[in-house]
Amino acid sequence: MKKFTYMFLGLMLLLAVAACSNGSGGAESDGGNAGNEESDGSETSDTVETGEVDTSVEATGDEDVVLEFWIHQTGEDETNAYIELIDDFNKEHEDIHVNAEVIIDDGASAYSDSINAALVAGNLPDVMAIDGPYLSSFADAGVIQPIDDYVDQETVDQYVDSIIQQGTYQDQLYSLGAMEASVMLYYNKDILEEEGIEPAHSLDEAWSWDELLENSKKMTTEDRYGLNLFMNYGVGEWLTFMGAPLVWSNGGDLISEDGKEVDGYLNSPETLEALNYVKELFAEGVVTESPGEMQFEEGKAALALGGPWIAVSAEEAGINWGMMPYPYKDEKVSPSGSMAYAITTNTENPEEATELMKWMTNEEATIKISEATGMPPAQESAFESMDKFNELPWSVMKEQVIETAHARPSTPAYPVLTDAFAQSFHAAALGEDVESVVEQQVSRVERELKRFNK
Amino acid sequence: MKGNDSSAEKLENERHFHQTAKKPQLKPTPPPRKKRKLKSQAFREAMTGYFFLAPALVLLGVFLLYPMGAAFYYSFTDFYILTPDDVSFIGLENFKYIVEDAQFRQAFWNTVYFSVIVVPVQLSVALGLALLINKKLRFRVFFRTAFFSPVVMSLVVVSILWTFMYNPNEGLINQLLQTVGIPPQPFLTSPDQAMNSIIVMSVWQGAGFQMMIFLAGLQNIPNHLYEAADIDGASSWQKFWHITLPGLRNIALFIFITISIAAFKLLVQPMIMTQGGPLGTTKSLVYHIYETGFNYRDVGYASAMAVVFTVIVLVITIIQRVLIKEERG
Known part of the structure; x- marks a missing residue:
């Protein structure tokens, strides 16, 4: 018996250690599901469990319409905000009842696995949350339906352009979202002051590529990097989300406008130049491909190109931080896109389903969700009503989201395209020959495109 | 003993009871x-x-x-997850692409490399640990627990822990290396080192299990053989070579086959630690199949690769079986 006692104690100890480290490590994610980033950073303890949600309003049974609604589960505050909104909707609409189901979204594939399974089994809900750039593939396959008939132009105009851009496929509107996302150039005020470098306080003052490289070099020391690109998030959506604006800013693109042609876009001189700029950043040693989780927050990087959640963790870490617009080459563009809602072709009540979508993304809702998640709202008027966005540093993010946000490419081949770009970006970071890697990736995307270009 | 007696009695009673209870049921249809x-x-x-x-x-x-x-x-269709109602038969198209697919080729050779290194190394480490622990050392139980505990931990958890330990800037291993003057190593981010780093971690995680099996085998070798060898004046090396190893042969073969199959199914470590990178150097076959099917929704092609994968594993197993038979004869 003694043996087992030892073994048991040893195991418990190991598991405890494992559980701790796991908790602090699991909070990272990619840009595509940028909504994952919780307002309380590393300590995301979710009390809302996956599954049917206990909303406080019960169905009475005599509603005309019952809507099934899937939302992604990322963090407690965010999910609670959704549940409150759904409760209000049920109270407000006597004839409609919404049954919400919360499905875990781990930033990897858990949520999309659930959608895939339901799709094959033919059990999709009426309304579901989907990741912005994946919309085209769902629309192309006829999984979701256009909502132009149920949404008037006035409503559409209330959203920031990038969210409508993200929700449109082949000139038809498919989705509405409550959240935007962005990538800001965060800076450590103390380090910039020390080195006598002046940060940008508005979009007009945004740094160019050269300024970014020069200043990063200046601030790189023996035990500090000039820049952090959050390569620790892994080779995934983050690299496309954060990195694609470099290509756009240089006049390039990842794929043709109609999303059907990749040769001449992903491997265009403009794209290669952008990737070679990335290569240079790494070659100069101003950024590392394996930063620690909290490199910027610990003052070990002077600048960081990160999502809105970095503001939250930097604040928590107690460093003196600020944010600048995304750096540019020719045109000023910035990352955009987040989870949004769409109605499936399964639904028998598209009008009511659209009503629910509008409710979940109206000004009041976007403010509520922005407050819960720290992400920028998707309604322009919400920026005006939230004091935070009308003063520095958040005013920079507001300006950027409204003026320069650029949705990711709209193509049904997006899942392969994004990986192709992420692989190319990563190869550039490792100092590989960008051209040959990109050519290989182009042929991969071309094979995928054949499926849709019949 | 008393307890045994009474339970035997009870069993007898029960049997009796069942017989009497069942008899009428057997009779009704003569x-x-x-x-x-x-x-x-x-x-x-x-x-x-x-x-x-x-x-x-x-x-x-x-x-x-x-x-x-x-x-x-x-595997003969173009099944795409988003269009489950629109599946058409495309013959051998998928299998043709396997031949052209550079990613498949890379994943195949990655998997072969992993297996060829992991199988002998893990086998020897497990045997070494078992031999050590079989000695009457102090703290034997502690060591046994320590060596076995990684096996009980979830592979996902172990992978996350090792990812932290391998971190070039803040990881435990690199900090230790730095104290002896070795510069930080990009264990998981360098194409040359990533797979080897995964191999080291996999052996550490897996060897404890085979160690336990070897240990059971060691304890099955009759002690009188060693005593006889002692009388004959055999050295400890001779005893190991002529008594221990032959005594473990069947167990070693069993372990060899199970490790080989497990190694070929490599998935979790690269998925968690490197996402198949850098530059695809740690992408395994199973991971490539998983990504194709779930991330890229190409179930048709993923199925074709799965069929080929099954055939590969089958062939390896058959070859091993043939070899084993020869050794027995």
């Missing part, structure tokens, strides 16, 4: 002829057999045979 009686009884026995087999057969069918059959069928 068959007219002896021959038919035998036949129907055999039939009934067979049916009872199948009845008991049924749960296992149903589970096997639903979770193994049906998916295998479905994968085989889909």
